[in-house]
Amino acid sequence: MDQEITVERVGGAVLVHDGRGDAAAAELAAALPVERHRTAVVVGAAAAAAVARLDPWVVADLDEHVQGGVRLLAAGAGAAAPGALPPARLLADRLGVEVIAPDGPLTAVPGGVFVPPPGTGWVAYRPDGGHRRGGPRHPAPWWQDDLPADLPPGATQVPLGVWVRHPDAPARDDEITTCPQDPARPVVVVGAPGEQPPEPSSVRIVLKGLSDAARDCVVLLDRTAAGLAQPVADELGAPVRVLHGLPTGDGTRLVHVAPDGTRTWQPFALESVYRPTAPPVVDRWVAPLPRLPLIAPAAYRLAPGWRVDVVARGLLVRPDAVEPDPAWHAPTGSTADVLLAAGPEVPAQVVAALDSLIAALPADAKAHLRVVPLSSLAAEAATRLSTARGKVAPVPTRSATRTFEHVIADVVVTADGRVLPATLVVANPRTSWVRATAEPTTLKSTAVEPTTPKLAAEEQAAEEQAAEESGRICGELDVEAVAQVRVPAQAVAPPHPVERALPLPPLSTAVPAMAPPPMASLAQATTAPPLGVPSVAAPSVSAPTPRKPAAPAVDEPEPADTPEAPAIELAPRPLPSVPVAPEDVPAAAELPPLTALTTAVAPPVLPQAAPEPAAVPPAAPAPALATEVPPDARSTPEQRHEVRQHLANRYDVAVRAVARLLAERPGMRTAGTDHSALVAELAVVRVFALNPSEDFDTAFHTCLAAGLRLLPTLRGVVVRGLSDLPAVGDVLRTPAPVLAVTAASDCALPGVELLIWTTAARRLSGLVDDDQADDVVLPAQTRLRVLAVEDGRVLAVEDGLPVDPALTRLRAAATRRADASLDPVEGSARWCGALPVG
Template sequence: MDDTITVERVGHALLVASRGADGDAAALAAALAPERYRTAVVVGASAVEAVARLDPWVIADLDEHVSGSVRLVAPNLAATGPDGELPPAHLLAERLGVEVVAPDDALVPLQGGNVFVAGSDAGWVAYRPDGGRRRSGPRHPAPWWQELLPRDAGEQIPLGLWLRAPGSPERADDPLRTRVPDPGRLTVVVGAPGEPAPGVPEVAEVLRALPGEARDRAVLVCYGCDVAQALADELGGPVRALHGVPGPDGPVHLDECGDPTWRPFALESVYLPGAAPVVDRWLAPVPSMTMVAPAAYRLAEGWRLDVLPRGVLARPDDLVPDPAWSEPAGATADLVVAAGGAVPATVVTALAELVRALPDDVRENLRVVPTSPFAADAVRGLPGWDDPDDAPRRHAVVVTPDGRVLPAEPLLAVSPAAADLVVHLDQVPEVSDKATAAPAVGVPRRAPDRPVAPVEVVGVDAVVGVPEPEGSAPIPATATVARRAAVPAPVAPPLVAPTSQPVAPAPRPVAPLPTQPAPSAPAAATAPAAPAPTPTATPAPVPPPVAPEPTSRVPDLTSALPAAVSSLTAPPSPRRTPPVEPITATPPAGPEPIAGPEQATGPTTGTLADRVEATPAEPVRPSRREPLQVPRDARSTAGQRAAVRAALGSRYDVANRAVARLLAERPGLRAPGADAAALTAELTVVRVFALDHEADHDLDFHTCLAAGLRRLPTLRGVVLRGAPVDADHRVGTVLTLPEPTLAGNALPARPVPGTEVLIWSTTARRLDGLLDDDRRDDVLLPAHTRLRVLAVEETDRRRVLLAEEGTPEDQALKRLRATVAARAATGPADEEEVTRWFGDLPVS
């Protein structure tokens, strides 16, 4: 035997390898999950030959270390030799006198301690000392559905089954071959990029061959094809399909080369026979957006953002979606914009901010798809918008004598008499700050004998006058025109042609108004007026326009002016003697605006960028004297969940996004027959509580919290918490937790302030996956947990050792002191203390 080959324990497994070699084998041994009554033996590449020939020294070392049966994690050790020799695993079972399980083909290590035996009809083979032999599937750990797969249906991959057309080329390097299987359900992959898809009847036949439960819980992945709806029609029942290929962080779209492109917001849909698919699992495009309906979020007032397999759809609330807009997911992340009329300026701004707030991978593969000319005008200039003609905008504007801005080419038919309402644009004052000025919805008129300065209109591409009747000279337009920038500035919505109905003012953000009315005259000029350009032909003098009498048919549009109109300047009138102070952006003191119901629940007003960047203000919480008592087996009702969601507001939506990602990665949390809505809501409440466990909540919240904690996996081990140094902890005292208590995993070692409290727990709930990676060690001790003080030690610091009541005290105390020693050996002395694990433990 080579003296460098050693047998040593790594994690829950044994590693057989040369010293200092086979780092990948050591990492796999550390990641393998323990098996009851079986020892995993990972054989590195440097020791495979020695194990295969049953080197006596290696076998002697194995015999000394193993207990129970053995799983050999090394390629081909269960395969028969080229000359018919017995497999090494068979011989090792006879030599050790225990059952030996080994693969009969190549071995593919996967993430998370998973391994897969690659090859046609390959798998794990178990040999007993008496010569018995038993085959099993290729995956370890084995998911519950592995033994239910038909052996002659498609190709087995770690995810499940891969169904391809006959004669398809080999894809040895395809990323599907290294994806970790979903332990909760079977994944059926159909097709591959760049090759014909298998026939729908053939795929339906494979699905029908699955046993009932496996078929009902199977999920489809259309890889380079789109057969989900056709399969639902063929089977006459629902078909679940992922929108992308499963990956470490959820479904992801792959290009023809197998490289990831973007991660969809729609994770999974249910396809029904003869009906449109329904998005069943999704993520919020931006975490701070408010959900207004399933898979729909508030974009702006009166507008929503629907989550689609292909991306997102922006549309007015009252616009019925066209089924053609719900195309299958593709290589691009589509922002579909639908509008049946002019798009408000607030929506244009929200769309631009939405694009900036999207994840990087989505923004890099973004394609903006307008469905109408109105939508095309709104998205022009957005990243991802491709205007092949690069044509100027069709809509131009004119200003009427009463200050209204109307389309030069009205959306409705207008008689030539409308030309009488046109005022020359050479009578519009100059915008003092061109970078920040908003489009002029209404502008003050100049005195007829004053010089004229040009105006820059931001957000339109042409400014013209309405033509005069035939035979008269056209009215020249001297306005300076600016094209829209790359990201459109807020623009006022175009107004339709004059009708018998009043024109509604443009929407604007609500702001406190001055206590004194603004002067009717223009503000004082802040810059000298530029001289008027000299036209080549002098037109006939035009008399000054006369303002019409105010009537109910001509509304005052000055209320629709944006704040930037205050920067418009004009020469002072000669009749005006006292100077008028310009309007400033700071409003005078006045009554505070009353918060509406949306303002009370979260930042649902203002621009989308403000909601993305700003965190919701923490409400003032009244102190509660007594903790709320919730039964251990409390179950939440639909009314309680709705009340909690309304009370939490935007915090609920942010937490719900993390829960959706967790359920996408760990579908095993979805128990068969469980209420999906209740599961998502209760886990969302658990995350909210874990992130702010000192907040004050009502009985509905704590009922949902108790129900959600029962859905999480338990931690059997030692957890850590800090307590005040002067707390009275006497041996034998029983501490009862009336409410869930936040603690942390004792290992790896993390310091806590005050007294170090170590608890042997069997009911603590793990929060890894539900919280971010920096808080993966957090756990929650459920309410009604009873803890008995086993020891109080004063060594380098004060420590209290506790165990859940009912645990054997000697065994628990031994494990607690072993944890203390491990913390002292590995814990860094200068690491920052974890203050969230600190607080009183109530004494009963």
């Protein structure tokens, strides 16, 4: 032996070095996890030659120290030199045990080792001459064998998972090659700072190549400058989960890396879900300031009427009435952006609260702070921030703001029976607010031909001026329908966008020959204008005909007084098919004109007078079941089959929504062992949320009770409408599940408001459309004790919960709703109904 070689125990491993010590090898040996029935042998750089030639003294010492098999941590020990066998293969023959060795270089990562290219991984040699190949990671995560075998050009494996780069990208020494793996899920790293990004199709190939189990939990790490997460989601046609920075050592925060490779700041948004053709949703985040109260997922209360939303690029400060614009969802950058969206004004109280927030931000965020005003009013308010001197960016130009110009949406009938009226969406590029105008339609035979009404020049100029002064910003909603339709927002004060599909009411008589009856939902709102959509059975509606250009406003004759809308009986039965002859349909000129959205319209005449003229009659509760279903009921395969047969196409529509929910929240897949039961029960919950007053049978309610247990609970105040005023001390009961809405919603409820402090209500967000995201379900057999009746509002708490803290929260919620300007909305009757006492 030419040199002295020492073989000794270090922790659970054996260290082979030259006697002078090898600090790096010793540190690796101490950090390696202990394997059952196998001993790790770490070879120092100076002793590598002796082990490669199988020095007899070294082999004898190893024979004394190892127990069971051997994992030989020596670079290239598993690869064969030209004309020779691999050293690991020879060592397996000498020791008579299995020897596992890498076929390439070794890279030490926290908690393990990795075989980078050009190596392929670990090779296990048996004494009988057999061998098998494994992956490049040790310890091997569960997803290592689920990665795609064939990678596109430019993609390679790294400890985190797969790194996808442009095929022409040069080799680089990047810290991504030493980041520790996540044992729970693979990470697909996209691009690198300062280089050309890969094509979204390359990322799609990698994601498609994953196994089903790995695809359910994979996460993207987008390191491109312009952001490739949204194009990947659009290319894939499915939601993708995205990290907003490089994992740090502790694993609790992420850090953004600038194009020059320096670490900048730690984003508040940790993970987001990017959806095809829709804005991303923040799913994991850290609070920007611990003392700020949480009011919604990734949203905090800054001041009365103002909120702070956690977004990928930093924070978004906005009034409650201002909806985020899709263009504001830019990817995480090197600056910690504080986006400021102003309403009609920015009060001094809000400026002071924002100053305090910025002053309390972490040092890394303040060092890279940039205040981005989103309008001229916001820019003026930013100049009053004492903590943002010299850090205010210019107002984004029109090219940086998403605008819409004359987007026409026709009348469509969805698969679940909803009718979406034709809308004209017009964008004001100076203020980026969206004004939507519902349009009347004419019916010829079985085809619906929408026409575009013209506003008077004075009304249109007045609306544009008022919108420019208020700086109102409204969003858009992609509705699941036959066609993509943007649903108009309510243009009433205060500005709060309400976007929802309007249901077609059932008819008790034939369609009148004159003006068409209004929709059922419009019979409950006194401020919404009649849409003038003719009532027609869903199967009789065919594809809409092309829109004809409207005549100029100056050539349009002044309409006569608008006739009063005819009464319509709201019969609780399915919509019948009504044959309509072409000669029975009024021409477009006979239809009443559409008034401005800001003009109050008299409510339609109902067949029966309401108890109080000013109140809107609440919807009747669902008929009671002969046998009440307990909330812990479990569905059987026979019941689920019966429900599927009964719901027919409505079940298929609901299943598609459940599939999207499970794709965005893969953790819900583990909620039940039977996947088919999980899908069926969640689909029943969605059907109930869309039709809460329908008469369902016992099998449906059994599946509904099981599905509600799969959804997350809400701890907070919810609101429901009552037709009668209960007495203090009464205990109200829900014989079957009922819908309610969170108290944070600005929707006015007809009848008497019942505010409930609950810990058992189930959230519906993600399972229903965005316009029902604030809806919750109170399970069956929920008992509500009435604590007080104050200012016409009933305060109640779930029976068994502490009374004093609940009453404090209920009074705070009642005060906020009393001070707020609540807007009546279509469909609010689903939150209303009688609750029995006892």
